[in-house]
Amino acid sequence: MSPQLTVLFVLIYLHCHIALGSDPDPVQDFCIPNLKVGAILTARLDILPCKNATEVVPEDFVFSGIRLPGNFSDTGLASIPVSPAVFPGLNTLGMSFARVDLKVGGINPPHFHPRATEIVHVVQGQVYSGFVDSANRVFAKVIEGGEVMVFPRGLVHFQMNVGKSPATIFGSFNSQNPGMQRIPSAIFGSGIDDELLEKAFGLSSREIGMMRRRFFPKKVKS
Known part of the structure; x- marks a missing residue:
């Protein structure tokens, strides 16, 4: 296979990969999750069975x-x-x-x-x-x-x-x-090593500590 064709196939593969990265297209008019199964609500309700269409209301x-x-x-x-x-x-x-x-x-x-x-x-x-x-x-x-x-x-x-x-x-x-990722919380509230943050932002360990106390989630006492 020529180098040109190889590059072409790679580009087609990447394009298809990106296109498949979004939410899938629906295969029916709607799918109201059937919560009678006792499942916990999450953002991925599409994994639950749908209500019978006759049970769906406005x-x-x-x-x-x-x-x-x-x-x-x-x-x-x-x-x-x-x-x-x-x-x-x-x-x-x-x-x-x-x-x-x-x-x-x-x-x-x-x-x-x-x-x-x-x-x-x-x-x-x-x-x-x-x-x-x-x-x-x-x-x-x-x-x-x-x-x-x-x-x-x-x-x-x-x-x-x-x-x-x-x-x-x-x-x-x-x-x-x-x-969603909030930038301040993702950086100072995620547990990234202090030394790395000090070098990345030119801040002292004390300043990093102040930022962590502001954004790091507080531990709940049991």
Whole structure:
């Protein structure tokens, strides 16, 4: 086989591999999980048997849990993620969503979703919103009520309320289990060796310790 054909087959293989990396296409109209089997709810409800279609009701496709903001964190952020784990009607449809509220000056720290592209719609407020591409370029601007912005899959993105009133954002994902990693917590709250972090960020052991105490999960006493 010629080198050119070898390269071609490799590229085709990689393309197919990437195409198969997203949520699978549904093979039926819907699949409301049959929770009578006593299974524990997880984001992968597609592993459960479906309800009989005759038992499915309109309420299976309605969710009322984002009418009000969630609980606010120290960063002024309240987030309500909605996946099939709380809204079984989403099961096998390849999507999920979230309501995000930001107090004045509140932030949604840099994070990324390894399995989904996200599109955000500003319901109200003024939000500095953006992402960083693989060349470390920042694409960010202030978006206002009625505007939308898209964050490509796997890229770090962020938001900050720069207005004078609370902001509300609706985010939608093209995966029922997008996953999320917050950058500060992933670095300082994951148990990476202190010496490596000191060399990577030019911080002292004391400064690393301060960061760990802020982001490392507190141990619960038994």
